[in-house]
Amino acid sequence: MGTRLIGVxxxxxxxxxxxxxxxxxxxxxxxxxxxxxLAHGAFAMLGGYACVILxxxxxxxxxxxxxxxxxxxxxxxxxLERTLYRRLYGAGELEQVLFSxxxxxxxxxxxxxxxxxxxxxxxxxxxxRGQVHPFGLDLGSYRLFLLAxxxxxxxxxxxxxxRTRFGAQIRAAVDNRAAAAGxxxxxxxxxxLTFALGTGLAGLGGALGVDLLGLDxxxxxxxxxxxxxxxTVGGAGSIKGTAVAALLLGVCDIAGKYFVPQAASxxxxxxxxxxxxxxxxxxxGRRA
Amino acid sequence: xxxxxxxxxxxxxxxxxPAIPLLARDDWRLSELAFWLAPxxxxxxxxxxxVLASRIFVTGLFAVSLDLILGYAGILSLGHAAxxxxxxxxxxxxxxxxxxxxxxxxxxxxxxxAAAGFLVSFLVVRGNDLSRLMVTLGVGLLFxxxxxxxxxxxxxxxxxxxxxxxxxxxxxxxxxxxxxxFWYSLAVLFLCFAGARLVASPFGLSLRGIRERPGRMAAxxxxxxxxxxxxxxxxxxxxxxxxxxxxxxxxxxGLDVLGFSRxxxxxxxxxxxxxxxxxxxxxxxxxxxxxxxxxxxxxxVYWQFWIGLILVTTVLFARGGVLGxxxxxxxALARRPPP
Numbered sequence: 001m002g003t004r005l006i007g008v009x010x011x012x013x014x015x016x017x018x019x020x021x022x023x024x025x026x027x028x029x030x031x032x033x034x035x036x037x038l039a040h041g042a043f044a045m046l047g048g049y050a051c052v053i054l055x056x057x058x059x060x061x062x063x064x065x066x067x068x069x070x071x072x073x074x075x076x077x078x079x080l081e082r083t084l085y086r087r088l089y090g091a092g093e094l095e096q097v098l099f100s101x102x103x104x105x106x107x108x109x110x111x112x113x114x115x116x117x118x119x120x121x122x123x124x125x126x127x128x129r130g131q132v133h134p135f136g137l138d139l140g141s142y143r144l145f146l147l148a149x150x151x152x153x154x155x156x157x158x159x160x161x162x163r164t165r166f167g168a169q170i171r172a173a174v175d176n177r178a179a180a181a182g183x184x185x186x187x188x189x190x191x192x193l194t195f196a197l198g199t200g201l202a203g204l205g206g207a208l209g210v211d212l213l214g215l216d217x218x219x220x221x222x223x224x225x226x227x228x229x230x231x232t233v234g235g236a237g238s239i240k241g242t243a244v245a246a247l248l249l250g251v252c253d254i255a256g257k258y259f260v261p262q263a264a265s266x267x268x269x270x271x272x273x274x275x276x277x278x279x280x281x282x283x284x285g286r287r288a
Numbered sequence: 289x290x291x292x293x294x295x296x297x298x299x300x301x302x303x304x305x306p307a308i309p310l311l312a313r314d315d316w317r318l319s320e321l322a323f324w325l326a327p328x329x330x331x332x333x334x335x336x337x338x339v340l341a342s343r344i345f346v347t348g349l350f351a352v353s354l355d356l357i358l359g360y361a362g363i364l365s366l367g368h369a370a371x372x373x374x375x376x377x378x379x380x381x382x383x384x385x386x387x388x389x390x391x392x393x394x395x396x397x398x399x400x401x402a403a404a405g406f407l408v409s410f411l412v413v414r415g416n417d418l419s420r421l422m423v424t425l426g427v428g429l430l431f432x433x434x435x436x437x438x439x440x441x442x443x444x445x446x447x448x449x450x451x452x453x454x455x456x457x458x459x460x461x462x463x464x465x466x467x468x469x470f471w472y473s474l475a476v477l478f479l480c481f482a483g484a485r486l487v488a489s490p491f492g493l494s495l496r497g498i499r500e501r502p503g504r505m506a507a508x509x510x511x512x513x514x515x516x517x518x519x520x521x522x523x524x525x526x527x528x529x530x531x532x533x534x535x536x537x538x539x540x541x542g543l544d545v546l547g548f549s550r551x552x553x554x555x556x557x558x559x560x561x562x563x564x565x566x567x568x569x570x571x572x573x574x575x576x577x578x579x580x581x582x583x584x585x586x587x588x589v590y591w592q593f594w595i596g597l598i599l600v601t602t603v604l605f606a607r608g609g610v611l612g613x614x615x616x617x618x619x620a621l622a623r624r625p626p627p
Contacts, residue, residue, distance in 0.1 A: 088603070094364050097364060097555075098559055099599065108598075269433060272426045
C-alpha cells in the first residue's frame with residue numbers, strides 16, 4: 001500500500017509538472033499580457049504533432065526534436081501575436097474568448113484535415129522506456145526524465161525573469177507600460193518575445209506529453225480545462241502559483257482516477273469550483 | 289462640481305452610449321411585430337420545416353437567456369448549458385414518471401433551474417471576470433459529469449427516451465410532423481421574450497450600468513450584488529424552460545444538453561446576432577441553426593473550421609454582429625442629409 005501510494009503520488013507529480021510546463025505560458029498570457037487565450041492548448045497540440053512528424057518523417061531523434069519543437073512553436077506564436085493577438089490586447093474579455101475559441105476550432109479542423117482524426121503514437125528511445133527501481137519503488141523512466149526536464153526548465157525560466165536584463169524589461173513593461181516605453185524599452189518587442197516564450201513552452205510540453213496525454217485533434221479542447229485550472233487556481237501571472245496548482249491538480253487527478261475511478265473528473269471539477277469560490281483571485285493571485 | 293463635469297466629459301465625447309432602441313421604450317414597435325409575424329407566416333406556409341423551426345425557437349429562447357447575463361450584466365458564462373440541461377432533465381424525468389403535463393413540466397423545469405441558478409450565482413458574482421469564466425465553466429462540467437455518472441437516474445450516455453408527454457391543454461397531441469411542437473414553442477418563446485423584454489427595460493439599464501462601472505453604480509445606491517444574483521437566477525430559469533421545451537418537443541433528453549459545446553455554440557450565436565439586444569440572440573440562433581442544417585452534409589469537422597473563421601473575423605472586423613451592423617448602416621443613412 002505504501003509503495004503504491006508513493007507510486008500514485010509520483011505519477012501525479014509527473015503529470016502535474018507536465019501541466020505546469022504547458023500552463024505556465026498561459027499564466028503569462030493571462031496574467032501579464034492580460035489576454036484570455038483559450039487557444040493555448042492548440043499550441044501544445046502543434047508541438048505534439050511537430051515532434052511526431054519530425055521523428056517519423058525526418059528521422060530526427062526524440063531528444064533533438066524537443067528544442068526544434070520549442071523554436072518552431074515559439075516562432076508560430078510570435079507570428080500570430082504580431083498579426084492577430086496584438087490587435088486585441090485592449091479589447092474586452094468576450095472578444096478575446098471568442099477569438100481564441102475560433103482559433104481553437106480552426107486548429108482542430110486543420111489538424112483533422114492534415115493528420116487524420118486518429119491518435120498519434122510516439123516511439124520513445126530505448127533508455128526512456130521501462131522502469132527503474134530505486135529503493136524498491138517502481139518509477140517510470142520517462143516520468144523521471146520528464147520531471148528532471150521540467151525542474152530544469154523552471155529553474156531557467158526563473159533565472160530568466162529574475163536575473164536577466166530581458167526579465168527586468170518584462171517586469172518593467174508589466175508594472176507600468178507607459179513608463180517602460182518612455183525609458184526606451186521596446187514594449188511591443190518584449191510582449192512579442194514573452195508570448196513566443198509561452199507558446200514555445202506549451203509546444204515543448206505538448207511534445208513531451210504525447211506519450212502521457214495522447215495526441216489527437218481534440219487535444220486543445222480536452223485538456224484546455226486542465227491548463228486553465230492550473231492557471232486560475234494558482235493565480236494568473238504567478239509562476240509559483242501555477243506550479244503549486246498544477247502539482248496539486250496532477251496528484252488529485254491521478255489519485256482520484258486510481259482510488260475512486262467512478263468519480264474521477266468530478267473530484268477535480270468540484271475542487272476547482274471550491275478553490276475558486278474561496279480564492280477568487282487564485283492561490284497566489286494579485287487582487288485586481 | 290467642475291472636476292466632476294470634466295471627468296464626465298470624455299465619456300460624452302465617445303459618442304452616443306450604445307443605445308438599444310428596441311428596448312429603450314416599453315411600447316412595441318412596428319418592426320418588432322413584423323419580426324414576430326415572420327415565424328407565424330413560416331408556420332403557415334413552410335410545412336416542411338416545422339421541426340427545424342421549433343428547434344430554432346428553443347435555441348433562440350436559450351440564447352435570449354444568455355444575452356440577459358452576457359449582454360446586460362456583462363457576465364461571460366462558459367457553462368450556461370448546465371441550466372438548460374437541468375431543465376431538460378427535470379421535464380424528461382417528470383414525464384418518465386408519469387407527470388407528463390407539458391405546461392406543469394415547463395414551470396417545474398424553470399423553477400428547478402432558477403433555484404440552481406440562484407445558488408450558483410453566489411459563486412459567480414463574487415469573483416473577478418476571469419474567475420467568473422472559470423466558475424461557470426467548472427459548474428457546467430460538474431453538471432455534465434454528474435449526469436454522466438448518475439446513470440441510474442439519467443440513463444447516462446443513452447439518454448432519456450420512452451417518456452410520454454401528454455396532450456397540450458388535453459387537446460393537442462405532440463404529432464410526428466411537429467405542428468403542435470411548432471406553435472407551442474413559438475408561443476412559449478414569445479411569452480418568455482415578452483417577459484424578458486419587460487424586465488430588461490429599467491432593470492436592464494441598471495445592469496448595463498453595473499457592467500460599465502460597478503463602483504459608480506454601487507455609489508449611486510444600486511445593490512450591485514443583488515441585481516446580479518437576480519439576473520443570473522432569471523437567466524437560469526429561462527434556460528431551464530428552454531431545456532424543458534426541447535425535452536417535450538423532441539421527447540428525448542441526451543447527455544449533450546449539458547455539453548460544453550452547447551454553451552460555446554450559444555455564445556457564438558449571441559455574438560453573431562449582436563450582444564445586448566435580445567433580438568440579436570434570436571437572429572443569431574436562427575442564422576446558426578439554419579446554416580448548421582444546410583451544411584449538415586459537410587463533415588462536422590469542417591463546419592467547425594468555418595465557424596471558427598467566422599468568429600475570428602467577427603471579432604477582428606465586425607463587432608456587434610448582424611444587428612450591430614444593421615444599426616451602423618441605419619445610423620449612417622440617418623446622418624446623410626436628405627437630398
